Amino acid sequence: MTQKIKWDYSPAPEGTDHILLKDKYDLFINGEFIPGKDGKYFDTINPATEKKIAKVAEAGKTDVDKAVRSARKAYENTWSKMPAKERGKYIFRIARLLQERAREFSVIETLDGGKPIRESRDVDIPLAAAHFFYHAGWADKLEYAFPGRSAKSLGVVGQIIPWNFPLLMAAWKIAPALATGNTVVLKPAETTPLTAMKLAEIIQEADLPPGVVNIVTGAGETGKQLVNHGDINKIAFTGSTDVGKYIMKSVAGSGKKYTLELGGKAANIIFEDAAIDQAVEGIVNSIFFNQGHVCCAGSRLYVQEGVADEVISKLRKRMDSLIVGDPLDKNTDIGAINSKMQLDKIKEYVKLGTDEGGTIFQPSCSLPKKGYWFAPTIFTDVSQSNRIVQEEIFGPVLAIQTFRTVDEVINKANNSPYGLSSGVWTDKGSKIFKVTQDIRAGVIWANTFNKFDPASPFGGYKESGVGSEGGIEGLSGYVNLV
Amino acid sequence: MSQRIDIQKTYKLFIGGKFPRTESGRYIKWMDKKESMVVNICRGSRKDFRNAMVSARGAVSGWSTRTAYNRAQILYRIGEMLEGRREQFMAELILQGLTIKQAKNEIDQSIDRLIYYAGWADKFQQVFSRVNPVSLPYFNFTIPESTGVVAAIAPDDSSLLGLVSIIAPVIAGGNSIVILASESFPLCSISFAEVLQTSDVPGGVVNILTGYRKELLEHFSSHMDVNAIIYCGDNTDDQKLVETNAALNVKHVILFPNQDWSKDQHESPYHILKCQETKTTWHPIGV
Numbered sequence: 001m002t003q004k005i006k007w008d009y010s011p012a013p014e015g016t017d018h019i020l021l022k023d024k025y026d027l028f029i030n031g032e033f034i035p036g037k038d039g040k041y042f043d044t045i046n047p048a049t050e051k052k053i054a055k056v057a058e059a060g061k062t063d064v065d066k067a068v069r070s071a072r073k074a075y076e077n078t079w080s081k082m083p084a085k086e087r088g089k090y091i092f093r094i095a096r097l098l099q100e101r102a103r104e105f106s107v108i109e110t111l112d113g114g115k116p117i118r119e120s121r122d123v124d125i126p127l128a129a130a131h132f133f134y135h136a137g138w139a140d141k142l143e144y145a146f147p148g149r150s151a152k153s154l155g156v157v158g159q160i161i162p163w164n165f166p167l168l169m170a171a172w173k174i175a176p177a178l179a180t181g182n183t184v185v186l187k188p189a190e191t192t193p194l195t196a197m198k199l200a201e202i203i204q205e206a207d208l209p210p211g212v213v214n215i216v217t218g219a220g221e222t223g224k225q226l227v228n229h230g231d232i233n234k235i236a237f238t239g240s241t242d243v244g245k246y247i248m249k250s251v252a253g254s255g256k257k258y259t260l261e262l263g264g265k266a267a268n269i270i271f272e273d274a275a276i277d278q279a280v281e282g283i284v285n286s287i288f289f290n291q292g293h294v295c296c297a298g299s300r301l302y303v304q305e306g307v308a309d310e311v312i313s314k315l316r317k318r319m320d321s322l323i324v325g326d327p328l329d330k331n332t333d334i335g336a337i338n339s340k341m342q343l344d345k346i347k348e349y350v351k352l353g354t355d356e357g358g359t360i361f362q363p364s365c366s367l368p369k370k371g372y373w374f375a376p377t378i379f380t381d382v383s384q385s386n387r388i389v390q391e392e393i394f395g396p397v398l399a400i401q402t403f404r405t406v407d408e409v410i411n412k413a414n415n416s417p418y419g420l421s422s423g424v425w426t427d428k429g430s431k432i433f434k435v436t437q438d439i440r441a442g443v444i445w446a447n448t449f450n451k452f453d454p455a456s457p458f459g460g461y462k463e464s465g466v467g468s469e470g471g472i473e474g475l476s477g478y479v480n481l482v
Numbered sequence: 483m484s485q486r487i488d489i490q491k492t493y494k495l496f497i498g499g500k501f502p503r504t505e506s507g508r509y510i511k512w513m514d515k516k517e518s519m520v521v522n523i524c525r526g527s528r529k530d531f532r533n534a535m536v537s538a539r540g541a542v543s544g545w546s547t548r549t550a551y552n553r554a555q556i557l558y559r560i561g562e563m564l565e566g567r568r569e570q571f572m573a574e575l576i577l578q579g580l581t582i583k584q585a586k587n588e589i590d591q592s593i594d595r596l597i598y599y600a601g602w603a604d605k606f607q608q609v610f611s612r613v614n615p616v617s618l619p620y621f622n623f624t625i626p627e628s629t630g631v632v633a634a635i636a637p638d639d640s641s642l643l644g645l646v647s648i649i650a651p652v653i654a655g656g657n658s659i660v661i662l663a664s665e666s667f668p669l670c671s672i673s674f675a676e677v678l679q680t681s682d683v684p685g686g687v688v689n690i691l692t693g694y695r696k697e698l699l700e701h702f703s704s705h706m707d708v709n710a711i712i713y714c715g716d717n718t719d720d721q722k723l724v725e726t727n728a729a730l731n732v733k734h735v736i737l738f739p740n741q742d743w744s745k746d747q748h749e750s751p752y753h754i755l756k757c758q759e760t761k762t763t764w765h766p767i768g769v
Contacts, residue, residue: 248729253722
């Protein structure tokens with residue numbers, strides 16, 4: 001009998017001594033950091049330790065109004081009048097400064113949001129910088145983006161972003177808005193405001209004209225003030241479908257434009273002829289990347305019957321080796337759940353999954369005592385009508401079903417109010433094109449999952465949203481074509 | 483010899499390639515200005531709309547997966563058929579109050595608009611698709627893809643050209659449509675269905691209802707299987723209702739204020755894009 005040897009990784013924590021964080025962050029309005037009128041602050045905590053990192057100003061109605069006025073003034077007086085080429089150079093500057101300070105931003109992103117440092121270091125921060133760099137170059141080339149039409153900026157854009165990719169979402173929103181000549185009021189999520197405030201420092205360093213970018217921190221109420229402000233020309237929102245619908249209703253009849261990146265319940269489809277080991281790695285990446293806090297996460301897995309047992313047993317084995325724990329540790333695969341509220345929601349869904357008759361599997365990993373944690377989880381013996389198959393959980397929870405034919409799986413995949421993304425695993429090229437053509441979703445990954453790029457449009461069908469971000473399609477959401 | 487009695491036309495709805503009467507059995511009396519002719523127009527109901535939606539949804543997958551060349555030819559064929567029925571439309575447009583010259587222009591432009599969009603059906607995807615230079619070893623491309631079923635409230639003042647200007651870009655892009663004809667001038671909108679029916683347009687791709695805007699707008703905008711809603715008109719309460727109801731299932735909203743539909747701006751591939759989604763596919767490069 002062979003003895004099972006357990007190899008433990010030694011801790012490999014990323015240092016935090018090189019980062020600069022203040023105890024208190026004010027609002028960023030008209031190029032300056034100013035306290036909110038009511039003097040209210042809220043705490044932002046590290047979800048891995050539950051320790052407070054800093055206090056952050058809560059913007060009220062007057063503050064949001066001030067930010068919008070400052071953005072309007074900057075739009076009228078400076079930004080819309082500046083030659084596009086110069087506008088672009090400012091955005092390039094932001095990209096460069098972000099690249100220079102990438103390590104600091106990675107650490108802060110991980111501290112504030114709980115995601116593994118490996119991801120903030122290799123994905124979030126480099127992609128954020130890439131978004132600024134890509135869009136900077138568009139500023140003076142818009143006539144090539146829209147043949148036959150001329151692109152005019154909209155004015156002041158209100159942008160509301162989520163907590164799952166804090167800096168990256170800020171970059172997705174701000175970069176195309178600026179490149180197309182708009183000015184911005186951005187509201188970061190209340191649990192992850194820090195990298196946005198650090199970005200404000202970079203914006204100051206880049207000498208961007210005051211008021212071109214304003215950042216107001218706060219929770220839903222602050223977002224509401226921004227959505228309902230009378231002098232906003234467009235709302236760009238990333239977040240839940242419920243809030244997206246609220247925004248649509250709020251701006252109805254106002255003439256405000258909007259783009260919405262909403263929820264998802266992506267089907268990840270494994271065919272019998274797929275490279276199984278790669279596919280298993282792909283499943284892990286599709287649902288456990290960023291603790292499953294990903295709107296395009298592959299949270300519905302469909303495995304063709306002939307390989308179902310093999311795939312599920314390999315997946316379980318792979319899950320046993322996932323490292324859940326300190327997000328700052330470079331070996332960590334799954335970090336902390338972003339907030340207590342989100343953790344409670346995930347727990348509720350997992351209980352529901354069990355109550356509905358699903359068979360649960362979680363690896364035997366030890367979770368830290370302090371902080372918000374949830375072990376990677378898969379459910380088998382579930383069906384299309386189960387709520388954990390229909391609804392977005394936004395956590396490391398996967399619902400697995402099987403299928404026999406291509407038609408069947410396409411039907412099942414499309415049987416959802418969402419249509420953000422999907423994955424297809426097969427070695428047969430023609431099958432890839434057939435399935436990707438028939439799936440009603442905006443982003444489809446063939447033999448991969450969760451890949452992003454500033455040049456690649458990202459956006460959903462059906463209740464997953466309106467409009468795209470990234471690429472030329474992303475630009476079109478920030479201009480009027482005349 | 484006794485004088486021959488005319489056969490008068492019964493104006494019905496156009497659903498799933500067939501001409502049913504409204505299931506509600508209701509009608510609207512329509513008469514021309516001189517009151518020389520009185521016609522009973524179907525007062526379409528919510529149920530008629532829902533039936534039309536079932537037809538439209540059923541037709542989407544077949545229509546959107548036809549070759550672009552075939553869709554282009556069918557649009558061209560609609561133009562051909564309209565050309566062949568000029569006299570019928572002249573008579574109806576004049577009855578609806580246009581002068582001979584205006585009626586002729588309206589027909590000419592409606593035909594030309596169909597031919598214009600026929601030409602785009604097999605090109606817009608080429609013009610608006612891209613290969614994106616991503617910084618990872620993937621072949622990444624983006625294409626426009628039809629959104630699905632479009633519900634539309636046609637322009638009230640332009641019953642043929644306005645109707646055609648809404649329908650053509652929607653179906654050129656591979657969508658199906660349920661459209662509420664002009665309430666004030668419904669005759670030639672329903673007659674246009676006869677053109678569609680003889681043009682190899684598959685049943686259900688275009689469905690035309692008549693009835694009251696006020697009654698049907700709520701249902702057009704709130705139906706949960708509609709992917710995009712087009713509203714033509716200046717009524718701000720209507721516009722707000724459409725935008726509010728669109729939130730129920732995140733429909734795309736396209737508003738056209740009252741305008742001159744003969745203008746060149748109504749011929750543009752960007753009108754096709756209004757009812758298109760954007761699909762991006764990542765495909766690995768490797769051995």
